[in-house]
Amino acid sequence: MGLKKRRVKLEDIARKLNISIATVSRALDENPRVKLSTREKVLSMAKLMGYMPNQIAKSLSSGKTNIIGVLIPRYDEPFFIEVCRGIDQYARRYNYKILISSSRNSYEFEKENLISFEKGLVDGVILSPTHETENVAHLNELIDKGIPMVLFDNIREEVSGADHVMIDDEKASFTAVEFLIKKGRKKIAFIGGIKQKKVFQDRYKGYIAALRQYNIPIYDELILHCNSLDREFEDKEILSFFRHLPIYPDAVFACTDNYGLLTMKSLLKIGKKIPEEVSVIGFGDLGLGEVFVPSLTCVSQPSFEMGQKAAELLINQLNESDDVDHKKTILRLETKLTQREST
Amino acid sequence: MGLKKRRVKLEDIARKLNISIATVSRALDENPRVKLSTREKVLSMAKLMGYMPNQIAKSLSSGKTNIIGVLIPRYDEPFFIEVCRGIDQYARRYNYKILISSSRNSYEFEKENLISFEKGLVDGVILSPTHETENVAHLNELIDKGIPMVLFDNIREEVSGADHVMIDDEKASFTAVEFLIKKGRKKIAFIGGIKQKKVFQDRYKGYIAALRQYNIPIYDELILHCNSLDREFEDKEILSFFRHLPIYPDAVFACTDNYGLLTMKSLLKIGKKIPEEVSVIGFGDLGLGEVFVPSLTCVSQPSFEMGQKAAELLINQLNESDDVDHKKTILRLETKLTQREST
DNA sequence: CTGTTAGCGCTTTCAA
DNA sequence: TTGAAAGCGCTAACAG
Secondary structure, three states: OOOOOOOOOHHHHHHHHOOOHHHHHHHHOOOOOOOHHHHHHHHHHHHHHOOOOOHHHHHHHHOOOOEEEEEEOOOOOHHHHHHHHHHHHHHHHOOOEEEEEEOOOOHHHHHHHHHHHOOOOOOEEEEOOOOOOOOOHHHHHHHHOOOOEEEEOOOOOOOOOOEEEEEOHHHHHHHHHHHHHHOOOOOEEEEEOOOOOHHHHHHHHHHHHHHHHOOOOOOHHHEEEOOOOOHHHHHHHHHHHHHOOOOOOOEEEEOOHHHHHHHHHHHHHHOOOOOOOOEEEEEEOOOHHHHOOOOOEEEEOOHHHHHHHHHHHHHHHHHOOOOOOOOOOEEEEOOEEEOOOOO | OOOOOOOOOHHHHHHHHOOOHHHHHHHHOOOOOOOHHHHHHHHHHHHHHOOOOOHHHHHHHHOOOOEEEEEEOOOOOHHHHHHHHHHHHHHHHOOOEEEEEEOOOOHHHHHHHHHHHOOOOOOEEEEOOOOOOOOOHHHHHHHHOOOOEEEEOOOOOOOOOOEEEEEOHHHHHHHHHHHHHHOOOOOEEEEEOOOOOHHHHHHHHHHHHHHHHOOOOOOHHHEEEOOOOOHHHHHHHHHHHHHOOOOOOOEEEEOOHHHHHHHHHHHHHHOOOOOOOOEEEEEEOOOHHHHOOOOOEEEEOOHHHHHHHHHHHHHHHHHOOOOOOOOOOEEEEOOEEEOOOOO
């Protein structure tokens, strides 16, 4: 207690062994250019003295931090957490750590966070731009400064220097709505998210495309683009939507699981039977839908895998030599429809 | 493109302005010992040249990284994410970033992660030990090496050098069960978590204490200590428990919200009416319980605040001078019972 | 108010 | 196979 022992460093080991710092460094690196006996001496002395390398010094010297910056729009969205888990799992294998930040759905915070990523703490960045992000100059700037980037979820194809990981939202939605149609549903409501987000635009397109293809009438009154960014307000917005419908849907396609659950909650409140009177499909599939009674049929999105793939792409970029121009990769992952009790 | 511009550094600005690096450094620091005109020159030149400080170099030189390491047992538990949000929100105000890792409920991974925290990347650590963690030597070791630590959730009072943030689990449970008793319930089941976790032990104690105090019989058959560490198995374990009960409870006190939801799901499956035939109370309160139909009454735990407080305590420690011995703080936060439809 | 200089702990040429 | 020494970019003590 109190006797704050100074950290052991290479120099200490070197002195103890009467050899140079360079040799100690090499030995610890398992560099074959060190005599085996020397290496062993160093290794055991290091252990004996409780040597612990200084990551910061290493980074300064090597120019690599082995940290990946991850920027998500919000923490309280299981999808993003799941993606982070995937990133973490993959990154860990390659000795990278992840530094997660939230842009809290704000373009300003996003910029702020990216600036802090510019300060050399991270080797690369994985991010999902906020819905507010119209101008992507800050992203391109970062890339120009030589910081590799991978985008996922709300991707922006204009960012030509970044890799992209996505799903085919339009197709997935089409399939989900088609499924409802084939079950004989004719008045299918749509609960979408913030219109500025590409994923929501695409899911809407898929919905419309399916209705068109099967000649199902499109009722504007059955379409809601949920604008709330806050759990609490989403709740109210959706409940109020279902309370005041002029015509009643026999199915609902919701653009997220959470919307799907809130939809079911609203319907149950109003006294509708699910799925007898109304079928409901969600989007995401992160465990919540499974617990609910009735459990929620939904488009299963490979969130964890998205994270893994994003990490893989980023680490690949990090290993590319600096002087070849990066050729952009766009990865489209598969989704599937998971059928449960709500349809 | 391609022309990977070298990063601007202090030296570049200094040379351009024909002044010393030190002056540039001071000017950028808003150090008052720099003539105003010089500072302005430096500032505008820095902006002009697109200077961005190198965080790593700063850290090496200053001995501070402004990073807080956070170690949680798992990511897929909203409680931990919420705590992280709290930490993040507070830390951010003091210019700290957080580096989150998961020990994946394993003692070995916990040790591994702590070792990586020893490498100088973080200034301090906030953690919730895993249930497997019996020996806490690795925690004390880290503290001895001068790395401040704050424990939360599954705290270990033996770790005398760390601050603790907790709630009074026993009291909170007592109150919850008492509430059920006062509603006239007499056969109250208990769904607990891993027995090795202090929080679950305490919640169990509170449950027993309440029953004793009100002379309610304790049925061993109505007590389940859920051992699963995995969402999927928890589900099965609980469903099977309720399927095979010899006597039927008129209330259930579940030690987490998730258990509460799974309990309701099981009960609904079996055809029980909630709350008419069985009341259910959960523990945590992180939004899920609110969506479910019926919504879940539960003990509201201030998760976000726990994070904030943990960060506050840690940052306080970081600001203490190194040579005074740290006096341990134990913070106990308030819980409350949030009544919803399930009781 | 400003400059000089010695580190921070490690990596990595270059020589020996 | 090893060592000496020059950085990596920044801070801070000291001198002026």
